[in-house]
Amino acid sequence: MKKSLGRHLIAEFYDCDQKALDDVVLVEQKMKDAAIVAGATIVGSSFHRFLPYGVSGVVVISESHLTIHTWPEYGYAAIDLFTCGEDTNPWRAFDYLKEAFNAKRTQVFEHTRGDYRAIGIPISAPHKAMKGGLYSV
Structure with a gap:
């Protein structure tokens, strides 16, 4: 398995609840909840x-970011879920948001970020979350 500093999900949510996608308070709360779930x-x-x-x-x-941009008129949301460290899981956030926005269809791609070999980090190095803007390996 390829080791990396982080995992980045690029997600497309289709046929979502249009009203939910246009409610800034609800969207912010669901995105924060997704971070906690992850x-x-x-x-x-x-x-x-x-x-x-x-x-x-x-x-x-601390482990990176979660972003969203919605087009309620199309029932569509573009969502990025980028997490670093072994203790976070962007797929948990993805599953939570899919249900929260009642997405009928999704498309998602996972990208690894900070490939250990490309950076020159030994594969045997421990993988730790970002703390205070610095990675500790």
């Missing part, structure tokens, strides 16, 4: 509701 530590968040509709936001976590 085992992440929330540092902060910033969300904005656009006129006439749509929400964009980010939840910054």
Whole structure:
């Protein structure tokens, strides 16, 4: 198995609850809940509701970030879930958000970030979460 510093899910959510996707308070809460479900530590968040509709936001976590941009008029959301460390799992956040926004269809790609070999980290090195902006390996 290829070792890396992080896992990045790029997700497409289709046929979602349009009302939910246009509620900035709800979207922010669901994104924060997803971070917690993934085992992440929330540092902060910033969300904005656009006129006439749509929400964009980010939840910054010690282990990286979760972002969303919604198009309620199409029932669509673009979501990125980037987590680092062995104690976080972006797939848990993905599953939670799929249910939270009632997505009927999804498409998701997983990318590894910070491949150990490309960086020059020994494969046997322990993999630890980001703390204070620095990785400890």
